[in-house]
Amino acid sequence: MKDRPDDSFHVFDTTLRDGAQREGINLTVADKLTIARHLDDFGVGFIEGGWPGANPRDTEFFDRAQAEIDFKHAQLVAFGATRKAGVKAEDDAQVKALLDSGAPVITLVAKSHDRHVELALRTTLEENLAMVRDTVAYLRSQGRRVFLDCEHFFDGYRANADYAKRVVATAHEAGADVVILCDTNGGMLPGQIDAVVRTVLADTGARLGIHAQDDTGCAVANSLAAVDAGATHVQCTANGYGERVGNANLFPVVAALELKYGRRVLPPGAMEEMTRISHAIAEVVNLTPSTHQPYVGVSAFAHKAGLHASAIKVDPDLYQHIDPERVGNTMRMLVSDMAGRASIELKGKELGIDLGGDRALVQRVVERVKERELAGYTYEAADASFELLLRAEAEGRVRRYFRVESWRAIVETRPDGTHANEATVKLWAKGERIVATAEGNGPVNALDKALRVGLERIYPQLAKMELVDYKVRILEGKHGTESTTRVLVSTADGQGEWSTVGVAENVIDASWQALDDAYAYGLLRAGVEPQE
């Protein structure tokens, strides 16, 4: 623990526990360890790793995390429930598992809504308080730092404010360092938070935290409202992952605190890593990063309206509330049917191409883009294809590295159940006619291999290139397999990545186009002169 943040404000991450309850997420222990490292890199103070004992994967996670990760900033937190009704804390197996996990900090969840105590726990209000008191005191006696989550707090406060406050006071008096008020069902609005938090603070003297769910679309605002009212501990998840709609999103919450409130809650340099870390975590959980996330989304600083582009040419601050570099993101000019000349010029500059103030050229490019976008192409996500288009217009010719005569892919499942995928390409490169065949695990993979087999002798630079992402989108989706298909491919050569697009009636043809552009761009990047 080399550089622990100031304990006066807690950034508490629960991606690995609450975040994992998002529909579509399924984390292995390895995934959790990777995410924990990313979170520690970012500098959060606390990483709630899971529910050891209740969840075998989580028990393993705590063992391995403490053995394998040398945390620079964060402390590991184990999550679990108060002792069962009628059982002593020291005899409760699940409480024991919390201690056995070895985590220095333990968050206990307790009911604070009388109805839940009666219907879900099926015990008495007094016993529930004893469960809180005993478990907190017991864990403190074992040397652990204890936080207590008051589940359903705001709904509970509305139903029976006295009881809800008694739960807070009980936890505080028993030794819980922070008592977290949870909007578990997510139904609160920011205007309702302030009065509750102020009253609870005044009446109990406890140090308070906030845990907001996003069911009304206000989790970030609710978290900030609680901080404004005196809470000094916020529970969030990366990318807002969580049950139902999700949890308060760590990134806009810390961005508000650091960049708007001017409050240091993360280590120096953390904010500039935010975009990278958001995307890295999305990759681990295997979810496409939300393109429209505040601060870190690919679209967050992407400008489309022609008028916005014109103003940005004068000063980017005219249409951006912060400099994207402060969160590790970049400004992007969108090339679309709304693009005007300013957009194309700025985009050209972004790609390192000087359009030399040639208005006729810029106008031609604007027209080509609108025409192709109408056909289904999207240059917004395929910078390399756009650059090839731009260069073709600027140079007056299309750079060709090879010319395809014909190609064929065969996919079959035989009676014995085995699968076969074979592709043959016939093409011309540097004046030579080449016929190449390859097998693969699918038709596009087989075509890609055949293309490489055919061309690698002539263009050895292809060997370094690897397809790293492949996305298929069916346009006019209402007609299933009879629609237009758009394929976006990302290719890497060890030094960078680029994206290309293909549009056709079927996925194979569309993939072919995207691959063609991918290799053409890769060879351009490698400085190879085109020769058919």
Added chain:
Amino acid sequence: MKDRPDDSFHVFDTTLRDGAQREGINLTVADKLTIARHLDDFGVGFIEGGWPGANPRDTEFFDRAQAEIDFKHAQLVAFGATRKAGVKAEDDAQVKALLDSGAPVITLVAKSHDRHVELALRTTLEENLAMVRDTVAYLRSQGRRVFLDCEHFFDGYRANADYAKRVVATAHEAGADVVILCDTNGGMLPGQIDAVVRTVLADTGARLGIHAQDDTGCAVANSLAAVDAGATHVQCTANGYGERVGNANLFPVVAALELKYGRRVLPPGAMEEMTRISHAIAEVVNLTPSTHQPYVGVSAFAHKAGLHASAIKVDPDLYQHIDPERVGNTMRMLVSDMAGRASIELKGKELGIDLGGDRALVQRVVERVKERELAGYTYEAADASFELLLRAEAEGRVRRYFRVESWRAIVETRPDGTHANEATVKLWAKGERIVATAEGNGPVNALDKALRVGLERIYPQLAKMELVDYKVRILEGKHGTESTTRVLVSTADGQGEWSTVGVAENVIDASWQALDDAYAYGLLRAGVEPQE
């Protein structure tokens, strides 16, 4: 205009104007007309249709909307700018276009940030005020209702509060019915909104509106904060579409007003249509509806944690802030590796299958699901495939309608540039061996057709079935075309839709599996008895 909402509160939608500035949206006039009908069905009071004159598609939209749509609730609004500096309002071509559009309401956008007046408009502060005064007064003299958007208002207020307020006062005095304070760069936080709105209200006496962008993740909260401070007009877009991160999302904003504030701002019955309308608009713009949107997302009331499921068995209100039916959504139990027995039982009930309290069966299903999810299957989005799995476990056998002996698909591009896609399937159905070949616009389409050609004589029910959606997802995407592919297919038979999943090394095999399940489920639905 049969049932216009009370004019005391304005729900003002700008999906067709500001929403269209979202990266990835490209609306035809037909798309705009369809969306306008959906918005009118929902009951918004105002539909800002675009910028006539500046945008030829928009000019056409206004003509056709007024000719073809019989609006039940909404009024059409034309958007545009104040007159150019140094030009009379009545001589400004763009202002004329606003009048020519025929829209009964016009929203003018004006600069209210001194820096923008100087840098972007390149005119004086006084001339800018004259531009506001003259244009508003001129349009009023022509019988139009005028609203004025104060662009960059909050940033402008921070820089030069007096000038910003003068813009508001000028517009108000010239006859603008509502002056809208815009957080154009989206940098505001809810705590900052209240004081500004109250002061402007007190100092100018104007009727105020709010237009929030979502760059800090607080657009919904900012809109509500403004309403709390006295604004009576909110500008939003469907699904939060808009420039950069997006605009304040219409749906959580009206849901907060109607369901939390108890304020009627839409016609009776509108809220129950919200989910349907949100999804319908997403379809028109051809964007996958965000699964995690508040209220209307597919995941908004989807419960994953086993403990949540157990509580929900007792009473759904224990983990839901509202009854999903109030917004036209439904509760869903998720079947995942987190599913416990309660989740499977509730899911079975949801699908109409009585698991008869058979604990061993339920446990077997839990295990099968976890195993398949590990391999890449996702039952969360493929209810029909899950139902087939459940029935197979419950009945002890897999229902087969046909048995595939072998299949083959050939995709080729010939030297003359023509494309060909042909598939042959060999299968057994009702004791008969069938060989069928078909051509299509792609390999999956050709296989689908061959399967139908082969089976339609034996199962005429297949004729009514149509593939209506087809999604491909590459898992472990880091390795391009060599990853596992998951295909989700939606099929309809005129009476309903169902979703199935297939997972394999390549898209063709995965598609085949999803189609196989789709037809098996379709025949099950049609009441056909399985016979191989």
